[in-house]
Amino acid sequence: MAEIANPSVSIQNLSLNYGAVSVLQTLNLDIAEGEFIVLLGPSGCGKSTLLNCIAGLLDISKGRIFIKGKNVTWEEPKDRGIGMVFQSYALYPQMTVEKNLSFGLRVAGLPKDEIAKRIARAAEILQIEPLLQRKPSALSGGQRQRVAIGRALVRDVDVFLFDEPLSNLDAKLRSELRVEIKLLHRRLQNTMIYVTHDQIEAMTLADRIAVMKGGVIQQLDAPQTIYNRPVNRFVAGFLGSPAMNFIEGQLEAGDAAAFTADGVSIPLDRYEFDKDRGSAGKPCVFGIRPEHVAFGDAAKAMPFTAESAVEIVEPMGSDTLVWTKLGGRNFSFRVEAEKTLRTGDPIRIGFDPARASLFDTPSGNRL
Ligand SMILES: Nc1ncnc2c1ncn2[C@@H]1O[C@H](COP(=O)(O)OP(=O)(O)OP(=O)(O)O)[C@@H](O)[C@H]1O
Numbered sequence: 001m002a003e004i005a006n007p008s009v010s011i012q013n014l015s016l017n018y019g020a021v022s023v024l025q026t027l028n029l030d031i032a033e034g035e036f037i038v039l040l041g042p043s044g045c046g047k048s049t050l051l052n053c054i055a056g057l058l059d060i061s062k063g064r065i066f067i068k069g070k071n072v073t074w075e076e077p078k079d080r081g082i083g084m085v086f087q088s089y090a091l092y093p094q095m096t097v098e099k100n101l102s103f104g105l106r107v108a109g110l111p112k113d114e115i116a117k118r119i120a121r122a123a124e125i126l127q128i129e130p131l132l133q134r135k136p137s138a139l140s141g142g143q144r145q146r147v148a149i150g151r152a153l154v155r156d157v158d159v160f161l162f163d164e165p166l167s168n169l170d171a172k173l174r175s176e177l178r179v180e181i182k183l184l185h186r187r188l189q190n191t192m193i194y195v196t197h198d199q200i201e202a203m204t205l206a207d208r209i210a211v212m213k214g215g216v217i218q219q220l221d222a223p224q225t226i227y228n229r230p231v232n233r234f235v236a237g238f239l240g241s242p243a244m245n246f247i248e249g250q251l252e253a254g255d256a257a258a259f260t261a262d263g264v265s266i267p268l269d270r271y272e273f274d275k276d277r278g279s280a281g282k283p284c285v286f287g288i289r290p291e292h293v294a295f296g297d298a299a300k301a302m303p304f305t306a307e308s309a310v311e312i313v314e315p316m317g318s319d320t321l322v323w324t325k326l327g328g329r330n331f332s333f334r335v336e337a338e339k340t341l342r343t344g345d346p347i348r349i350g351f352d353p354a355r356a357s358l359f360d361t362p363s364g365n366r367l
Helices: 047-055 097-107 112-126 141-154 171-188 199-205 223-228 233-238
Strands: 009-018 021-031 036-040 062-067 082-086 159-163 191-196 208-213 216-221 245-252 258-261 264-267 283-288 304-309 312-315 319-326 329-336 346-351 357-360
Touching: 009 047, 021 047, 021 062, 021 216, 036 047, 036 199, 047 062, 047 082, 047 159, 047 191, 082 141, 097 112, 097 141, 112 141, 112 171, 141 171, 171 199, 191 199, 199 223, 208 223, 208 233, 216 223, 216 233, 233 245, 233 283, 233 357, 245 264, 245 329, 258 283, 264 304, 304 319, 319 346
Parallel strands: 036 191, 036 208, 082 159, 159 191
Antiparallel strands: 009 021, 009 062, 208 216, 245 258, 245 283, 258 264, 283 357, 304 346, 312 319, 319 329
């Protein structure tokens, strides 16, 4: 990947250990000015730890962190030019919203009129003007989170850090605030680093997603690239709901490369991979997303097609997920909600292997 000139945030060979436990391992990450980066991964993968290292809330074991070209590795959090928004809001309960917003600025000794100006701007951007004289206990979760964002906003920082800011909110509010955070980024154009385990937040907000596992960045790419060309089976399985279908089998290499498993042979001439890497008989995993599977007449035109039977039908409202078997494995695909299918109905499915992913079984790496 092309190097980023003058990165906004540069993390170099960062390691963090708790005693003998290594949480982050020689991690490198350059973030461009104005970029929205999402750190995505399952619980315990180290994403909050990485964010806290950038914020200066944790002492790192090794490595260096630069913000706007300045080495901040040993700087205090307040001197790093960052604003942080936590899942828990972290508001002062005894203070009004206005006092919560102004607290840091008053401590920093900013003139009163400057403080008033910044609060007015943040309140306008976040639409919390009517709430300024209330205390946090008189606010809804979504309003509290707006105030927490406002507190980062008034500080006029270079980089915003978000640690699962929407996790405590219900589904509807989550999606509303998600859109607002996107609009906020568009308006402010600051660098934003956002931690979540929610793949929808990651896909919708990020310019680039860093998918993490075991303290290591597995893939750093634009959301569509991560979705369509996952570098390993972990990334492929972590993104996408319903999840990608996986079939275990082996490779038939050579001129007529194919993937074979229990009763199926999928031609791979349209799948882009280095044929030399796949020797005949190599165990591998074939992956295809449910939305890339065609059904009925549309399936007949596909390079790969098979007959099967419906096992389970799951109506989702907007569409329906149908489960069948392929290569001896459970296999799902989507059909329009209007389609009426019943368990036992014979069906034809098909897909273009160009849209698939193939992973080496022992390493899990993409072939
Ligand atoms: N103070 C600590 N001492 C020892 N181990 C810790 C400490 N804090 C965190 N860890 C471990 O570090 C790993 C990474 O934790 P971290 O909070 O960064 O994960 P996360 O990906 O943000 O997960 P979550 O989404 O659950 O917050 C976990 O295995 C955790 O148990």
